[in-house]
Amino acid sequence: MTESVKDIEIPRGPDDLTAEWLGRAAGVHATRVGVEPVGTGQTGATYRITVFDHAESTSGTYIVKLGAQDIQVRERVALGYRAEHAFYTRAAETLDVPVPQCVYFDISEDAQDFVMVMSDCAPAEQADQIRGCSPAEAALAVRALAGLHGPRWCDPAWLEFDGVTMPLASPEFAAGMQTLAEMALDTTLRMIGDRLSTSDREVLRTSASMVARWLTMRGDVFALLHGDFRADNLLFDGDSSQVTVVDWQTITIGLPARDLAYFIGTSLTHDDRRAYERRLVETYHAALVDAGVTDYDLDTCWNDYRLAMLQIPLITTLGAAFAAGSSRGDDIVVVMLERACAAIRELGTLDLIAAE
Known part of the structure; x- marks a missing residue:
């Protein structure tokens, strides 16, 4: 280069x-x-x-x-x-x-x-955030994600890497992020009007109130995160046998499962997530093991996945509040937040955070 x-x-x-x-x-x-x-x-x-x-x-x-x-x-x-x-x-x-x-x-x-x-990766095509990824595409994506996290899993050098948008969160940083998250949520809800249900709005407000606590949990397990790992940032070839990951403007240091939850929770339809999420978590975990990750069992990976679902409302509302708006962009925000709220409820994410 x-x-x-x-x-x-x-x-x-x-x-x-x-x-x-x-x-x-x-x-x-x-x-x-x-x-x-x-x-x-x-x-x-x-x-x-x-x-x-x-x-x-x-x-x-x-x-x-x-x-x-x-x-x-x-x-x-x-x-x-x-x-x-x-x-x-x-x-x-x-x-x-x-x-x-x-x-x-x-x-x-x-x-x-x-x-x-x-x-140019053509003829590979961008996945569609609203339509969502197929199960086969999702399996490719989570293996690619393990290729991001696994090679330098818990590498202490990441803690000194100064190019990230968010470092591994200290209590002070986490408190500031919660204030920002609550402001971003207010802005987002005003922007999208009444397109979300009352129950979804309640989930989002409770999620924003837990950001500081959530960001400081599991700080002993970390890697470089993409931060916005979702369908619109993935290119697939025609037969869904290869994926390319783009848009690295939100790299972060934190719990690796945040990328995993963000992808599965936003980039599959409700039905596909329910049907395939355990299998996709297993695929991701197996790829981590292949990359040399040890002392991280599948049950822990699954619990981290459940815990990490707050990545969706945090990143989605920050993006909506600070980026330039568009009609399709607003539609994507609504779809992602609806999918997030369903996953947070069904996986018991808020109870899991409260219990820690």
Whole structure:
């Protein structure tokens, strides 16, 4: 990967993604490029660049990720841009999680502007958060998750890793996060109006009131977390035999099962989660063992999975409150929170936290 070349400016928008810029930054020879947006662009702006040669033939495609086009959003999520830079430049090669090849990365000193050029994983396609993953896709995803957590399970070096959006929580940090979680929930509920039931709202308010306690539980078991490991951040090939994990702007240090619960609880339909969650937890645990994790039995993994369901309302409401809104984004928030509340009730998560 080529990193920040001083005399190459960071593009601010799609008009800056020229053939000349791509050639200087990533060593890609092109006479011209085609640029088209990809995704909804809530916390960043992503584009597919098609490279054309002298004969006007297509010679390849790349994915380019920039900061959000709204300057206020960039200011709010700059920590996430810094986190993604830290992941690709200082962590990815030490893990066994499938990610796109990063060709070029640059970030400004204040982290509000950044650019990342990646290999295009097409014809792999993004999963659909609202429709959810199939059981086969979910099994691939939890194995990939074990490839993130397992190789450096409880590695003390993570405690000094300064690129994360949230460190392993101290009591003081956890108290601050609870205040933020309660504010974010209020903002989210105002944003989505009456689209959630009264019982779901009660679950969410109780969950937010337990964030400080929850964040400091199980602090002896930790790894690097993706933080937003869900269907929309996964690319699957056509026959669901391969998955690629994208969007590393929310990396965190914490209980690994938080990623697992967040994925299963948000990225499967209610019926599929109920039918397959135990099997998926077993698949994840077996992959951890294959990665060399010891002293972590399946029963403990299952209880951690139940406990970790608070990851969903915490991250979902923070994202809703601080990212740029969109119609599909609002629909996703509602679906994720509905699925979360059902899982929290059925798994007894709040009682489990209260009993600790």
